[in-house]
Each structure stands twice: as structure tokens, then as C-alpha cells.
Amino acid sequence: xxxMDYQAHSQAFERIKTAREALTDCNFCPRQCGIDRxxxxxxxxxxxxxxxxxxxxxxxxxxxxxVPSHQIHFTGCNLRCEFCVVxxxxxxxxxxxxxxxxxMAKRIAHxxxxxxxxxxxxxxxxxxxxHGVLELISRVDSEIRVVWNSNMYxxxxxxxxxxxxxxxxxADFKCGNNNCAEFLLGANNYIEVVKRNILKAAKHADVxxxxxxxxxxxxxxxxxxxxxLTTEIPEVKLSLRGNYVPPIPVTSAPAEYLEPDDMxxxxxxxxxxxxxxxx
Amino acid sequence: MKNKPYKRKPGDFxxxxxxxxxxxxxxxxxxLMEIAQxxxxxxxxxxxxxxxxxxxGSQTSQTK
Numbered sequence: 001x002x003x004m005d006y007q008a009h010s011q012a013f014e015r016i017k018t019a020r021e022a023l024t025d026c027n028f029c030p031r032q033c034g035i036d037r038x039x040x041x042x043x044x045x046x047x048x049x050x051x052x053x054x055x056x057x058x059x060x061x062x063x064x065x066x067v068p069s070h071q072i073h074f075t076g077c078n079l080r081c082e083f084c085v086v087x088x089x090x091x092x093x094x095x096x097x098x099x100x101x102x103x104m105a106k107r108i109a110h111x112x113x114x115x116x117x118x119x120x121x122x123x124x125x126x127x128x129x130x131h132g133v134l135e136l137i138s139r140v141d142s143e144i145r146v147v148w149n150s151n152m153y154x155x156x157x158x159x160x161x162x163x164x165x166x167x168x169x170x171a172d173f174k175c176g177n178n179n180c181a182e183f184l185l186g187a188n189n190y191i192e193v194v195k196r197n198i199l200k201a202a203k204h205a206d207v208x209x210x211x212x213x214x215x216x217x218x219x220x221x222x223x224x225x226x227x228x229l230t231t232e233i234p235e236v237k238l239s240l241r242g243n244y245v246p247p248i249p250v251t252s253a254p255a256e257y258l259e260p261d262d263m264x265x266x267x268x269x270x271x272x273x274x275x276x277x278x279x
Numbered sequence: 280m281k282n283k284p285y286k287r288k289p290g291d292f293x294x295x296x297x298x299x300x301x302x303x304x305x306x307x308x309x310x311l312m313e314i315a316q317x318x319x320x321x322x323x324x325x326x327x328x329x330x331x332x333x334x335x336g337s338q339t340s341q342t343k
Contacts (some may be wrong), residue, residue: 010286012326054289055306055308057308057309058309059312061311085305085306085340086285086306088286088287088289088291089289091339092288092289095289095290096289243340244340245295245303245340248285248286249283249284249286257297
């Protein structure tokens with residue numbers, strides 16, 4: 001951890017205060033709901049000011065440099081990806097038990113002592129649980145490597161309050177154009193927001209771009225993402241995932257699984273474009 | 280038989296068996312991961328030994 005990171009960690013309590021104040025007029029993400037979560041109001045993500053976790057586990061399926069990774073899955077998300085495998089927790093985020101920060105901090109310490117290489121905040125979406133993430137970071141050893149496992153669809157306040165506290169941004173770049181993003185994720189201005197946040201993240205810490213290859217979205221999504229990466233951040237690590245799972249029932253998302261040939265084509269294209277693939 | 284397919288609810292686990300015989304576990308917890316490892320120790324997509332393969336017989340998915 002460098003000096004800036006130590007400084008950021010020592011500011012965690014101040015940042016919690018800022019985040020909690022921001023909950024009274026919540027604009028953590030581009031939905032800009034402007035509601036008072038501290039008064040029990042719920043915006044697009046369905047969350048009030050409580051922080052809830054539906055799963056914490058040691059996981060070996062993240063990128064090899066991160067595993068074993070201690071995942072903290074928060075409920076609530078600001079996207080509505082039909083193919084999300086935890087969509088049920090995002091549709092009903094308040095069903096999960098409220099997080100006891102002190103208890104979770106103990107679990108984090110225990111997992112770390114047992115060999116967890118990283119502490120992985122994901123969801124749902126960590127950005128809409130910003131105050132909860134900061135509460136946990138303030139309670140854990142500053143030497144623990146923090147992974148921000150996010151859809152990157154958030155406003156500047158999130159970037160500012162997390163700067164210096166994250167060791168690896170595991171940035172999910174889902175769609176390569178706004179039409180697909182609106183159709184598949186229910187997000188407006190997705191491309192502009194995500195690109196902006198990825199570039200900012202790259203100034204703060206290490207970044208791994210993760211892209212789940214979506215069947216039938218090679219020309220419209222995969223290629224434009226690769227082209228942008230090649231132009232803007234050619235040295236960034238790229239993790240391609242072939243584990244797309246079609247939703248049941250399906251309405252907007254592709255209904256088929258990814259074919260092995262399609263995955264191979266994506267890998268070949270990334271290699272041919274000089275991108276740095278990681279597993 | 281119900282007309283509409285069952286939609287997962289919070290707390291549900293979902294395991295799919297595809298026509299190809301491939302088994303897909305959706306958002307497995309640690310217990311299900313261990314079961315996947317026992318069922319297909321050589322082909323589990325995300326085993327504790329981190330052998331990530333691109334074309335495998337079973338799949339665990341955290342696709343979000």
C-alpha cells in the first residue's frame with residue numbers, strides 16, 4: 001500500500017460520513033433518484049439506507065491473480081440485466097438480512113487469516129452500497145487487498161470516495177453500445193458513464209476489464225469494446241468470460257448458451273488486437 | 280404442469296441439466312461448489328485448484 005492509500009484508509013471515517021450524508025439525496029448512480037434513503041425511501045436499486053448481504057464466501061472462480069477471493073455479495077443493483085444470476089436479490093434487496101459490520105469484519109479477518117488473497121465487494125452492485133463498503137473497509141486491516149467488482153455504472157461521488165481504497169477494479173464492461181445497454185441492461189448513457197469510470201479507475205489502481213461474451217452480440221458489443229480498449233487503455237488486462245446463462249423465462253436477453261466456437265473467436269480476436277488476456 | 284417456467288426467488292439454488300448433459304450450477308455457494316467438485320472433479324469449471332478451462336463438462340456461473 002502506498003502513501004496515498006494509507007491516507008485514504010485513514011480518511012475512511014470521514015468518507016463514511018460523506019457517503020451517509022449523500023444518502024439523504026441519493027445520486028450515487030446515473031439513475032439520480034434524489035430520494036432520502038435515510039428516511040426509508042427507496043429508489044431504482046430498491047435499497048433504503050440499510051446494507052444487506054445475501055452471500056459471503058471464499059471463491060476460486062475469479063481471475064487467477066485474485067483467488068482465493070473472499071466475496072461479499074451486497075443486495076441491490078442499479079442495472080436490470082435479465083441474464084443476471086442474482087436478479088432475484090436485486091428485485092427484492094430488502095429480503096436479505098441486514099449486515100452486522102462488526103461481525104462481517106471478523107469474518108473478513110478470519111478468511112484473510114485462512115488464506116484469502118483478496119476482499120471482493122460485489123453484489124448486486126457495490127456502488128449503491130457505498131456507505132456499507134466504506135464501513136467495512138474502516139474496520140479491516142489496511143493490508144488486505146480490496147477488489148471493487150462493479151458494473152462501473154455510477155456517479156463521480158463513488159469514484160471519489162473509493163479512490164485510494166481499491167487495489168483492483170474488476171470492471172464489468174457488458175455492452176459496446178447504448179442501444180444494447182438500454183435493451184439488455186435497462187441503462188441510459190451506459191457507454192459514456194462506464195468508459196469515464198474505467199479511465200478514472202485506471203488512474204487509481206490496477207484494472208481488470210471483464211466481459212461476459214453474450215451470444216449474438218459480437219459485432220455490436222464485443223468488437224466495439226475491444227476497439228475502445230485498444231485505443232484508450234491497450235495495456236489493461238482483459239478477462240473474457242464464456243459463462244453466459246440465458247434467463248428463464250427470457251424476454252429481451254439471448255435465449256441460447258454461448259457456443260465454444262464463439263468463445264474461441266472472441267479469444268482469437270482479442271489476441272489479434274493485441275489485448276492482454278488474463279484468466 | 281404449470282404453464283409458466285419457475286422464476287428463481289431469493290434463497291433458491293438453481294441447477295440446470297442441459298440436453299448435452301452439461302450441468303450448470305447458478306451462483307453456487309461453497310457447499311454446492313464442493314458438490315460440483317465431487318460430481319465432476321476433472322471437468323468442474325471452477326474447482327478449488329483453479330483449473331479454469333474454456334470448454335468444460337460442467338459450469339458454475341456468476342455471470343452478472
